[in-house]
Amino acid sequence: MISIPLSSSLCPVSSHLHRPILNIFAQPSKSHFCSYYLKCHKCPSLSTTASSKGKCFVVSVEDVVEKDWSFLDNDNGEENYNQNIDRIISAGGISNNSKVLVSISSEEFVDRVVDSSPSKQVLVVHDSLFALACIKEKYDNVKCWQGELVHVPEKWAPFDAVFIYFLPAIPFALSQVLDTLGKRSVAGARIVISHPQGRQMLEEQRKQFPDVIVSNLPDMETLQDAAVENSFEVLNFVDKPGFYLAVLKFKGGA
Numbered sequence: 307m308i309s310i311p312l313s314s315s316l317c318p319v320s321s322h323l324h325r326p327i328l329n330i331f332a333q334p335s336k337s338h339f340c341s342y343y344l345k346c347h348k349c350p351s352l353s354t355t356a357s358s359k360g361k362c363f364v365v366s367v368e369d370v371v372e373k374d375w376s377f378l379d380n381d382n383g384e385e386n387y388n389q390n391i392d393r394i395i396s397a398g399g400i401s402n403n404s405k406v407l408v409s410i411s412s413e414e415f416v417d418r419v420v421d422s423s424p425s426k427q428v429l430v431v432h433d434s435l436f437a438l439a440c441i442k443e444k445y446d447n448v449k450c451w452q453g454e455l456v457h458v459p460e461k462w463a464p465f466d467a468v469f470i471y472f473l474p475a476i477p478f479a480l481s482q483v484l485d486t487l488g489k490r491s492v493a494g495a496r497i498v499i500s501h502p503q504g505r506q507m508l509e510e511q512r513k514q515f516p517d518v519i520v521s522n523l524p525d526m527e528t529l530q531d532a533a534v535e536n537s538f539e540v541l542n543f544v545d546k547p548g549f550y551l552a553v554l555k556f557k558g559g560a
Contacts, residue, residue: 373518375434377511378412378472390502390549391418397498397542397553398467400425405464407431407490409455411471416441419469420448429462431455433475454478456486463490470499474508474519480528484536484554493558497538499524501550508550523550 391414400406400423408416409431416430429449432438438450449462455470456478468487470476476483487497501508501523512519524532526543533540533554542553 372434372436374515375432375437375518377515377518378410379414386548387502391415392422393549394469394471394498394500394502394551395419395423397496397500397551398423398469399496400467402426404466405429405462407458407462407465407468409468409470409472410475411469413437413440413444415469415471416445416448420445425467427462429458429465431458456482458486458490460490464492464495465490466492466495468495468497470497472501473499473523474501474512474521477520479532480524481532481535484532484538488536488538488556491556493556495556496541497554497556499529499550499552499554504546504548504550506547524552529554 394415395418398404398406400419402424404423404425405427406419406423406425407429408419410433411430416428419425420428427449428445428447429451430438430441431451431453433452433454435452438452441448442450451458451462455476465487468491470483473480473483484497487495491497505523508519508523523545525545526540529543529552530540532538537557538554539557540552541555542551544551
Protein backbone atom coordinates (compact mmCIF):
# COMPACT_ATOMS: atom_id res chain seq x y z
CA MET A 307 0.00 0.00 0.00
CA ILE A 308 1.19 3.50 -0.78
CA SER A 309 -0.07 6.30 1.43
CA ILE A 310 0.05 9.87 0.21
CA PRO A 311 -0.35 12.36 3.09
CA LEU A 312 -2.14 15.56 2.09
CA SER A 313 -2.75 18.64 4.17
CA SER A 314 -5.91 19.26 6.14
CA SER A 315 -7.10 21.57 3.37
CA LEU A 316 -8.21 18.47 1.48
CA CYS A 317 -11.92 18.70 2.15
CA PRO A 318 -14.12 15.65 1.57
CA VAL A 319 -17.72 16.46 0.77
CA SER A 320 -20.64 14.20 -0.01
CA SER A 321 -22.94 14.74 -2.95
CA HIS A 322 -26.62 13.86 -2.94
CA LEU A 323 -25.54 10.55 -4.48
CA HIS A 324 -23.47 9.81 -1.36
CA ARG A 325 -20.37 9.78 -3.46
CA PRO A 326 -17.15 11.21 -1.95
CA ILE A 327 -16.12 14.43 -3.64
CA LEU A 328 -12.68 15.81 -2.86
CA ASN A 329 -11.40 19.35 -3.11
CA ILE A 330 -7.64 19.45 -3.56
CA PHE A 331 -5.66 22.49 -2.51
CA ALA A 332 -2.46 20.87 -1.26
CA GLN A 333 0.39 19.79 -3.44
CA PRO A 334 1.10 16.00 -3.33
CA SER A 335 4.23 15.32 -1.38
CA LYS A 336 5.65 12.45 -3.43
CA SER A 337 6.89 12.97 -6.95
CA HIS A 338 6.23 9.35 -7.98
CA PHE A 339 2.53 9.71 -7.16
CA CYS A 340 1.50 10.54 -10.74
CA SER A 341 3.67 7.95 -12.46
CA TYR A 342 2.20 5.31 -10.15
CA TYR A 343 -1.28 6.42 -11.15
CA LEU A 344 -0.52 6.23 -14.85
CA LYS A 345 0.70 2.67 -14.50
CA CYS A 346 -1.86 1.30 -12.08
CA HIS A 347 -4.98 3.50 -12.24
CA LYS A 348 -5.68 2.83 -8.58
CA CYS A 349 -8.48 4.50 -6.69
CA PRO A 350 -7.82 6.21 -3.34
CA SER A 351 -9.45 5.64 -0.02
CA LEU A 352 -9.50 8.21 2.75
CA SER A 353 -8.42 7.76 6.31
CA THR A 354 -8.00 10.27 9.11
CA THR A 355 -4.88 10.25 11.24
CA ALA A 356 -3.92 12.31 14.26
CA SER A 357 -0.85 14.52 14.32
CA SER A 358 0.61 17.27 16.45
CA LYS A 359 -1.27 19.75 14.27
CA GLY A 360 -4.58 17.97 14.53
CA LYS A 361 -6.32 15.66 12.09
CA CYS A 362 -5.18 15.24 8.51
CA PHE A 363 -6.40 13.14 5.63
CA VAL A 364 -4.31 10.38 4.09
CA VAL A 365 -4.97 9.04 0.61
CA SER A 366 -4.15 5.33 0.45
CA VAL A 367 -3.68 3.53 -2.85
CA GLU A 368 -5.47 0.22 -2.53
CA ASP A 369 -6.92 -2.46 -4.75
CA VAL A 370 -9.99 -0.62 -5.99
CA VAL A 371 -9.57 0.22 -9.66
CA GLU A 372 -10.26 3.76 -10.81
CA LYS A 373 -11.71 4.45 -14.24
CA ASP A 374 -9.11 4.42 -16.98
CA TRP A 375 -8.73 7.95 -18.38
CA SER A 376 -5.55 7.25 -20.34
CA PHE A 377 -7.32 7.74 -23.67
CA LEU A 378 -7.46 11.47 -22.96
CA ASP A 379 -3.70 11.73 -23.38
CA ASN A 380 -2.21 11.96 -26.85
CA ASP A 381 1.37 10.69 -27.04
CA ASN A 382 1.98 10.75 -30.79
CA GLY A 383 2.64 14.49 -31.03
CA GLU A 384 0.69 14.92 -34.26
CA GLU A 385 0.90 18.45 -35.62
CA ASN A 386 -2.78 18.44 -36.58
CA TYR A 387 -3.77 17.37 -33.07
CA ASN A 388 -1.75 20.18 -31.51
CA GLN A 389 -3.29 22.68 -33.91
CA ASN A 390 -6.75 21.48 -32.89
CA ILE A 391 -5.89 21.95 -29.21
CA ASP A 392 -4.74 25.50 -29.90
CA ARG A 393 -7.93 26.16 -31.84
CA ILE A 394 -10.04 24.92 -28.92
CA ILE A 395 -8.21 27.13 -26.42
CA SER A 396 -8.41 30.15 -28.70
CA ALA A 397 -12.19 29.72 -28.93
CA GLY A 398 -12.46 30.40 -25.19
CA GLY A 399 -11.35 34.00 -25.59
CA ILE A 400 -9.28 33.93 -22.39
CA SER A 401 -7.89 37.22 -21.07
CA ASN A 402 -5.71 38.14 -18.09
CA ASN A 403 -8.81 38.73 -15.96
CA SER A 404 -10.64 35.55 -16.95
CA LYS A 405 -11.82 32.89 -14.56
CA VAL A 406 -11.47 29.62 -16.45
CA LEU A 407 -13.07 26.24 -15.80
CA VAL A 408 -11.71 23.09 -17.47
CA SER A 409 -13.85 19.95 -17.26
CA ILE A 410 -12.53 16.38 -17.70
CA SER A 411 -9.49 17.11 -19.80
CA SER A 412 -6.08 15.64 -20.42
CA GLU A 413 -3.14 16.87 -18.39
CA GLU A 414 -1.64 18.06 -21.67
CA PHE A 415 -4.64 20.30 -22.33
CA VAL A 416 -4.28 21.93 -18.90
CA ASP A 417 -0.59 22.48 -19.67
CA ARG A 418 -1.49 24.33 -22.86
CA VAL A 419 -4.16 26.44 -21.16
CA VAL A 420 -1.78 27.48 -18.38
CA ASP A 421 1.19 28.10 -20.68
CA SER A 422 -0.56 29.84 -23.57
CA SER A 423 -3.33 31.81 -21.91
CA PRO A 424 -2.52 33.77 -18.72
CA SER A 425 -5.68 34.16 -16.64
CA LYS A 426 -6.89 35.21 -13.21
CA GLN A 427 -7.98 31.71 -12.15
CA VAL A 428 -8.00 28.19 -13.55
CA LEU A 429 -10.23 25.53 -11.99
CA VAL A 430 -9.95 21.93 -13.19
CA VAL A 431 -12.89 19.59 -12.57
CA HIS A 432 -12.37 15.87 -13.04
CA ASP A 433 -13.73 12.54 -11.88
CA SER A 434 -10.23 11.25 -11.17
CA LEU A 435 -8.51 12.25 -7.93
CA PHE A 436 -5.20 11.04 -9.31
CA ALA A 437 -5.48 13.08 -12.51
CA LEU A 438 -6.11 16.15 -10.36
CA ALA A 439 -3.18 15.32 -8.10
CA CYS A 440 -0.87 15.14 -11.12
CA ILE A 441 -2.05 18.57 -12.23
CA LYS A 442 -1.77 20.00 -8.72
CA GLU A 443 1.76 18.68 -8.41
CA LYS A 444 2.76 20.78 -11.42
CA TYR A 445 0.66 23.89 -10.81
CA ASP A 446 0.15 24.96 -7.23
CA ASN A 447 -1.97 27.93 -8.32
CA VAL A 448 -4.42 25.84 -10.35
CA LYS A 449 -7.49 24.95 -8.33
CA CYS A 450 -8.73 21.36 -8.55
CA TRP A 451 -12.08 19.82 -7.64
CA GLN A 452 -13.22 16.22 -7.89
CA GLY A 453 -16.84 15.65 -8.82
CA GLU A 454 -19.44 16.22 -11.51
CA LEU A 455 -19.53 19.46 -13.48
CA VAL A 456 -23.15 20.13 -12.52
CA HIS A 457 -22.18 20.16 -8.82
CA VAL A 458 -19.28 22.62 -9.01
CA PRO A 459 -19.44 25.00 -6.00
CA GLU A 460 -20.28 28.63 -6.70
CA LYS A 461 -17.35 29.94 -4.66
CA TRP A 462 -15.04 29.92 -7.72
CA ALA A 463 -17.63 31.54 -10.00
CA PRO A 464 -18.46 33.49 -12.04
CA PHE A 465 -16.58 31.99 -14.98
CA ASP A 466 -15.60 33.77 -18.18
CA ALA A 467 -14.58 30.66 -20.12
CA VAL A 468 -15.55 27.02 -19.68
CA PHE A 469 -13.89 24.18 -21.59
CA ILE A 470 -15.91 20.97 -21.66
CA TYR A 471 -13.07 18.95 -23.09
CA PHE A 472 -14.83 15.58 -23.05
CA LEU A 473 -18.60 15.96 -22.81
CA PRO A 474 -19.33 12.25 -23.58
CA ALA A 475 -17.95 11.34 -20.13
CA ILE A 476 -20.50 13.55 -18.35
CA PRO A 477 -23.61 11.54 -17.30
CA PHE A 478 -25.99 14.49 -17.52
CA ALA A 479 -28.10 15.96 -20.30
CA LEU A 480 -26.57 18.91 -22.14
CA SER A 481 -29.46 21.14 -21.08
CA GLN A 482 -28.75 20.38 -17.41
CA VAL A 483 -25.06 21.14 -17.89
CA LEU A 484 -25.84 24.48 -19.55
CA ASP A 485 -28.38 25.33 -16.86
CA THR A 486 -25.68 24.91 -14.21
CA LEU A 487 -23.08 26.86 -16.17
CA GLY A 488 -25.54 29.67 -16.80
CA LYS A 489 -25.83 30.13 -13.04
CA ARG A 490 -22.05 30.24 -12.66
CA SER A 491 -21.00 32.33 -15.66
CA VAL A 492 -20.82 36.03 -16.48
CA ALA A 493 -22.81 37.46 -19.36
CA GLY A 494 -20.73 36.95 -22.48
CA ALA A 495 -18.96 33.88 -21.09
CA ARG A 496 -17.94 31.27 -23.63
CA ILE A 497 -18.64 27.57 -23.28
CA VAL A 498 -16.38 25.47 -25.50
CA ILE A 499 -17.38 21.85 -26.16
CA SER A 500 -14.74 19.91 -28.05
CA HIS A 501 -13.11 16.72 -29.17
CA PRO A 502 -9.69 17.32 -30.78
CA GLN A 503 -10.00 14.10 -32.81
CA GLY A 504 -13.70 14.22 -33.63
CA ARG A 505 -16.57 11.74 -33.75
CA GLN A 506 -14.62 9.06 -35.56
CA MET A 507 -12.13 8.73 -32.72
CA LEU A 508 -14.92 9.06 -30.15
CA GLU A 509 -16.61 5.93 -31.49
CA GLU A 510 -13.34 4.00 -31.27
CA GLN A 511 -12.87 5.22 -27.71
CA ARG A 512 -16.43 4.24 -26.84
CA LYS A 513 -15.75 0.62 -27.80
CA GLN A 514 -12.67 0.48 -25.57
CA PHE A 515 -13.98 2.52 -22.63
CA PRO A 516 -17.77 1.95 -22.41
CA ASP A 517 -17.79 2.59 -18.66
CA VAL A 518 -16.39 6.09 -19.17
CA ILE A 519 -18.05 7.25 -22.38
CA VAL A 520 -21.74 7.44 -21.51
CA SER A 521 -23.15 10.11 -23.85
CA ASN A 522 -22.59 11.72 -27.25
CA LEU A 523 -21.32 14.89 -28.83
CA PRO A 524 -24.41 16.98 -29.65
CA ASP A 525 -25.41 17.63 -33.25
CA MET A 526 -26.37 21.15 -34.30
CA GLU A 527 -30.08 20.69 -33.63
CA THR A 528 -29.53 19.30 -30.13
CA LEU A 529 -26.98 22.02 -29.38
CA GLN A 530 -29.25 24.79 -30.60
CA ASP A 531 -32.25 23.56 -28.60
CA ALA A 532 -30.24 23.31 -25.36
CA ALA A 533 -28.62 26.69 -25.99
CA VAL A 534 -31.89 28.55 -26.55
CA GLU A 535 -33.47 26.92 -23.49
CA ASN A 536 -30.67 28.18 -21.26
CA SER A 537 -29.95 31.67 -22.66
CA PHE A 538 -26.96 30.75 -24.80
CA GLU A 539 -26.29 31.40 -28.45
CA VAL A 540 -24.19 29.24 -30.78
CA LEU A 541 -21.20 31.20 -32.07
CA ASN A 542 -19.39 28.44 -33.92
CA PHE A 543 -20.00 24.80 -34.78
CA VAL A 544 -17.60 22.40 -36.49
CA ASP A 545 -18.42 18.71 -36.75
CA LYS A 546 -15.91 16.85 -38.89
CA PRO A 547 -14.77 13.21 -38.60
CA GLY A 548 -11.43 14.38 -37.20
CA PHE A 549 -12.44 17.47 -35.21
CA TYR A 550 -15.39 18.69 -33.14
CA LEU A 551 -15.89 22.19 -31.80
CA ALA A 552 -18.97 23.97 -30.48
CA VAL A 553 -18.70 27.47 -29.02
CA LEU A 554 -21.59 28.95 -27.05
CA LYS A 555 -21.96 32.45 -25.62
CA PHE A 556 -23.98 33.12 -22.48
CA LYS A 557 -26.44 35.96 -23.03
CA GLY A 558 -27.13 36.41 -19.33
CA GLY A 559 -30.11 35.52 -17.16
CA ALA A 560 -33.56 36.96 -17.64
